[in-house]
Amino acid sequence: MRRSIISYRFAVTVIAILFGTSAFGWILTELVPPDVPYQREIYRARWGDTWLWLVERLGLHDPFHTFWYRAVLALFFIVLVACLVSRWRSIVLRTFRSEPPDEARELSKRDHRLHLSWRELKWKSRDRRDVLDELEYRYGPEKRLAPGRMDVVFGVISSFLRGRGFRVSKTKEGGVIRFVAVAGRWRYFGNFLFHLGILVITVGGMVGSFWGETEILYGTDGDILPLGGTPYAILVDGFDVIMTDQMAVKEYISNVSIIDTVGNRLVTTTIEVNKPLRFDRYDILQSSYYVDEEAFRWARVRYSSGGNPVGTVVRLEPDEAFSLEGFPLVIRAKRFLPDFKIGPNGPYSETPNMHNPAIEVELEGEGGAQEGWLFLYYPRFNSRFDLPVQLSLVDVAPVYFTGLQISTNPGSMVLLAGIAAATIGLALLYIFNYRCLKGVMDAEGLILAGTGYRWKVSFREEFEKVSAGLVDALSDLGGGDA
Amino acid sequence: MVNTADIDLFWWSFWLYLASFILFTLFASLGKRRIGVVAVVSFAIALVLHTAGIAARWIISTHPPFSTMYEYALTMSWVIGVAFIVILARFRRMVLGVVISPVLIVVLVMASLLPKEIAKQLMPALQSYWFYIHVTLAAVAEGAFLVAAGGGILYLMRGGRRGEDDLVPPRDFIEEIISRSIRIGYPLFTIGALFAGAIWAQRAWGSFWSWDPKETGSLVVWLFYTLLLHQDIRGKWRGGALAVLSIIGFALIVISFLGNLFFGGFHAYI
Ligand code: HEM
Numbered sequence: 001m002r003r004s005i006i007s008y009r010f011a012v013t014v015i016a017i018l019f020g021t022s023a024f025g026w027i028l029t030e031l032v033p034p035d036v037p038y039q040r041e042i043y044r045a046r047w048g049d050t051w052l053w054l055v056e057r058l059g060l061h062d063p064f065h066t067f068w069y070r071a072v073l074a075l076f077f078i079v080l081v082a083c084l085v086s087r088w089r090s091i092v093l094r095t096f097r098s099e100p101p102d103e104a105r106e107l108s109k110r111d112h113r114l115h116l117s118w119r120e121l122k123w124k125s126r127d128r129r130d131v132l133d134e135l136e137y138r139y140g141p142e143k144r145l146a147p148g149r150m151d152v153v154f155g156v157i158s159s160f161l162r163g164r165g166f167r168v169s170k171t172k173e174g175g176v177i178r179f180v181a182v183a184g185r186w187r188y189f190g191n192f193l194f195h196l197g198i199l200v201i202t203v204g205g206m207v208g209s210f211w212g213e214t215e216i217l218y219g220t221d222g223d224i225l226p227l228g229g230t231p232y233a234i235l236v237d238g239f240d241v242i243m244t245d246q247m248a249v250k251e252y253i254s255n256v257s258i259i260d261t262v263g264n265r266l267v268t269t270t271i272e273v274n275k276p277l278r279f280d281r282y283d284i285l286q287s288s289y290y291v292d293e294e295a296f297r298w299a300r301v302r303y304s305s306g307g308n309p310v311g312t313v314v315r316l317e318p319d320e321a322f323s324l325e326g327f328p329l330v331i332r333a334k335r336f337l338p339d340f341k342i343g344p345n346g347p348y349s350e351t352p353n354m355h356n357p358a359i360e361v362e363l364e365g366e367g368g369a370q371e372g373w374l375f376l377y378y379p380r381f382n383s384r385f386d387l388p389v390q391l392s393l394v395d396v397a398p399v400y401f402t403g404l405q406i407s408t409n410p411g412s413m414v415l416l417a418g419i420a421a422a423t424i425g426l427a428l429l430y431i432f433n434y435r436c437l438k439g440v441m442d443a444e445g446l447i448l449a450g451t452g453y454r455w456k457v458s459f460r461e462e463f464e465k466v467s468a469g470l471v472d473a474l475s476d477l478g479g480g481d482a
Numbered sequence: 483m484v485n486t487a488d489i490d491l492f493w494w495s496f497w498l499y500l501a502s503f504i505l506f507t508l509f510a511s512l513g514k515r516r517i518g519v520v521a522v523v524s525f526a527i528a529l530v531l532h533t534a535g536i537a538a539r540w541i542i543s544t545h546p547p548f549s550t551m552y553e554y555a556l557t558m559s560w561v562i563g564v565a566f567i568v569i570l571a572r573f574r575r576m577v578l579g580v581v582i583s584p585v586l587i588v589v590l591v592m593a594s595l596l597p598k599e600i601a602k603q604l605m606p607a608l609q610s611y612w613f614y615i616h617v618t619l620a621a622v623a624e625g626a627f628l629v630a631a632g633g634g635i636l637y638l639m640r641g642g643r644r645g646e647d648d649l650v651p652p653r654d655f656i657e658e659i660i661s662r663s664i665r666i667g668y669p670l671f672t673i674g675a676l677f678a679g680a681i682w683a684q685r686a687w688g689s690f691w692s693w694d695p696k697e698t699g700s701l702v703v704w705l706f707y708t709l710l711l712h713q714d715i716r717g718k719w720r721g722g723a724l725a726v727l728s729i730i731g732f733a734l735i736v737i738s739f740l741g742n743l744f745f746g747g748f749h750a751y752i
Contacts, residue, residue, distance in 0.1 A: 008712075008716065009716075011712075012709065012712045012713065012716070015709050015712060016709055019706055019708075019709055022698060022701055022702050022705060026695065026699060026701075026702050205691065208689075208690070212689075214689065273686060274612075274613075274685050275685075276685060276688070283684075283688055285685075285687070285688045287687070287688065407688045409684075409690075412684070415680075416681075419681070422677070423677060426672055427669070429669065430665075430669045456657075456658060457655055457658045458658070
């Protein structure tokens with residue numbers, strides 16, 4: 001076998017270095033970047049100038065995008081390429097071809113060996129004649145196996161091994177038969193596919209990180225969002241957040257169309273989390289959403305007099321005045337906050353999410369106007385009005401903005417191909433257990449030696465069984481045609 | 483919090499596993515076969531209840547129970563339980579219980595500390611079959627790595643005593659259990675934790691890999707076992723070294739499992 005340009009030991013060292021740097025980066029991941037001014041000062045106070053300089057220089061707040069981590073990745077990549085380039089022939093060939101041993105001495109290095117001398121091989125039958133006696137009886141009075149008879153004996157060995165799942169090949173030269181029997185040889189091909197797959201994944205990942213783009217676009221009903229550098233755009237037809245009874249988010253659904261420059265709808269579909277749309281070279285994903293912190297579409301408010309808990313529900317649009325039936329009052333919804341909080345400057349929305357939706361209403365009657373807040377989830381905090389009417393907020397439709405992530409990843413197909421190759425490779429590695437027996441046989445006897453690729457104990461058992469079986473098979477040789 | 487049936491089953495199985503651990507230890511120290519048999523029976527009943535607990539949770543929550551850290555730990559420990567029964571059936575060495583049951587109990591103790599509420603509604607990002615493939619395979623793989631760690635502990639406990647004694651299997655036998663568990667875990671981990679995880683992340687977040695702490699954690703675990711396998715082929719890091727390393731692997735898995743509790747990131751929920 002040709003020597004590889006990169007030693008196995010070096011490759012393992014590189015994997016060890018990658019492991020070490022990744023583990024180091026793993027511990028560091030959550031440092032807040034020092035590029036925020038006050039954070040820098042905190043770090044300076046904690047670590048002093050030198051350490052701060054070191055953290056910034058080495059990018060320890062974001063280790064996986066630093067030059068040193070990239071250098072290790074590059075090294076790993078080069079080693080993997082070098083390994084595959086220099087070894088693929090020998091690895092793949094091993095799947096299809098196995099070399100018989102050059103000489104008997106080669107076998108003495110193997111873990112498991114069986115030595116049989118034709119003269120010593122005992123019969124199982126009572127009279128315990130040895131093989132040579134038997135062969136002499138069958139084929140003539142020679143003391144050693146004659147060349148023609150060797151083939152017969154080898155035929156027995158070979159069919160026995162084939163019966164146990166080994167593939168046997170041999171060479172014969174000058175009265176010596178050298179043979180090799182292998183099982184589970186697809187393992188080598190699996191090994192090759194796996195390493196190739198890892199290489200392809202690395203390439204796909206690099207292509208993606210160099211040339212991939214990603215961007216989040218926000219829009220509400222009717223908005224048109226440009227689709228990256230293409231002549232197409234995304235038209236937001238609608239966006240819904242579907243909640244469960246326990247107010248957990250069940251689904252975010254964007255109804256969108258892809259339109260061309262003149263407004264033709266080319267595709268109309270829904271995009272949900274885990275159901276992205278692929279168009280042109282873009283993946284369009286449901287990424288996030290937010291609620292407009294002031295605007296709303298409508299609110300439904302129930303009003304009733306003291307004695308009547310059912311009351312009537314009205315639907316109010318922003319700033320629209322509505323006369324309450326049976327009361328000399330006009331109601332108007334003035335303001336909406338999705339996450340109501342009281343701050344020094346009065347009410348505000350703490351987040352753009354529907355955590356505590358509230359609307360501000362104004363009631364106008366003969367005695368003047370009164371204002372107050374109604375809460376969707378916490379009605380007990382509703383403002384009290386000095387009027388004979390009771391109000392509660394039944395429902396409110398905020399203005400949602402959908403957050404659509406558009407991303408291109410030119411490496412994604414490459415990466416998926418790599419994953420496929422590596423997965424098949426792993427399956428082969430897992431299913432096939434490579435075992436190899438090599439033997440040299442001449443007129444005096446047989447030496448058989450074996451190595452198990454994976455399991456020492458199981459192979460030892462297997463080798464013992466094979467040896468015993470072989471002795472039996474050879475013993476049967478003399479059986480029938482005497 | 484309401485105690486659902488699955489949580490009662492969890493506790494029942496927990497106490498039975500604990501009992502079986504104590505019995506296994508007694509068996510190992512006194513060498514009385516009958517105690518070993520009782521330990522195995524107790525372990526088997528615990529495993530049945532454990533399985534029933536997972537099934538009950540599946541039925542109650544109406545989705546496969548692999549979506550919270552608690553459920554993940556439950557699956558991982560279940561794999562260890564099944565692996566033990568398989569190894570026992572194949573090799574008939576009850577003493578392995580002395581090391582496998584405490585590994586299982588450690589995982590269950592972690593589970594017991596985690597919130598166990600059933601979320602009927604999975605957050606949208608988790609509603610994907612890639613997610614189930616990802617989590618199930620990763621849990622099974624980590625279960626197999628933990629079995630290897632159990633073997634590692636046994637190997638070290640066995641010390642330098644030579645030859646076969648009745649109770650503790652010989653070293654090369656334990657070595658093979660460690661080695662086999664790692665070789666079962668490795669492909670499952672690669673395909674489940676890394677490949678299926680990346681494909682799911684691509685569909686849910688638009689990017690195969692984001693260097694989030696849990697992702698990095700599994701990369702570290704994977705590189706660790708990759709290194710181990712490569713050394714193994716060269717015949718290095720075997721014996722005692724392999725035993726120690728399989729235990730270090732266990733530590734890495736525990737850190738990566740609990741990592742998001744202090745690292746944050748995308749995997750905040752699992
Ligand atoms: C991250 C990178 C790598 C991974 C994930 C990896 C993984 C593996 C795996 C799983 C095996 C099979 C173990 C078994 O037999 O069960 C293996 C074997 C092997 N790897 Fe790697 N490997 C990587 C890099 C390399 C590199 C850079 C080399 C270059 C020297 C290399 C050379 C080999 C060789 C020569 C074998 C043994 C083949 C045989 O005898 O069957 N590997 N590797």
